[in-house]
Amino acid sequence: MKVTDRITKIVVGGNEPDPFKYGGVYPPNVFLVNGKNKSVYIDTAHGKPEEIQKHLSIWESQGEPEIAGIILTHRHSDHIGGAQELSKRMEAPVISTSVEKIAIEKESSAKVSITPTDGEKLDLGETTLEFVHTPGHTMGSLCIYLEEDKVLFTGDNILGLGTTVISPDEGNMTSYIKSLQKMLDYDIEKICPGHGPEIETPIEKIHELIEHRHQREAQMLELITSGKDSMDDIFNTIYKDIHPGLHNTARRQIQAHINKLIEEKRIEQTGNIYGIVQ
């Protein structure tokens, strides 16, 4: 599916509802960006044979343009599968942040050979990509800004629908909110997320996501103040009605907020109990 003249969106497998995985109910999006001289892939999905086949057939149908890079937005397996295979077939380097390179190479067979710095650009011919480091969902998460189209590819930092998972073992809530604020520095007309539909009102969406996290934080501070001051208390109040399959994810979200508040010295932990720092 064409998103703009330069961008082809490739989704294989239709809906595979799995609300308990990163990314929610939508399968991962893969984007092929065509410049005048070169092209790039952004993410590669799970790496199932039918996905790889689809990517290759679209590339072949375009006359096998030179692929300047297979850019991986972050380490999760639903975004990086097949990267090594495509890299070999298309004679293209795999690109990620240096933080994510370590995790990607540990979790897959992909070998990352280019690790752009924050703000570095890649010229594809009348098509300019800027690499924007946006830690949060994972610590090496990367967004890519396509200047000419004013499009931001966000990986799992922003999803087409719903809120992303910030898990304290791989990500960080303080960094995530800073990364959202950083995105507002760009002139964005459209967001191409890692899952789900494109977002046509990007600035509103980014403000809404920042506001959602601030509200959650305010709610947790209120709970702690009122004596609902353990993980269980907070979980049972905020998430009392969610499906059991989501409980672990919900607890990790709470923990990510708790860690942020502790880092900021706004709360402190004594045993299992949190208290407001006076």
Ligand SMILES: [Zn+2]
């Ligand atoms: Zn992810």
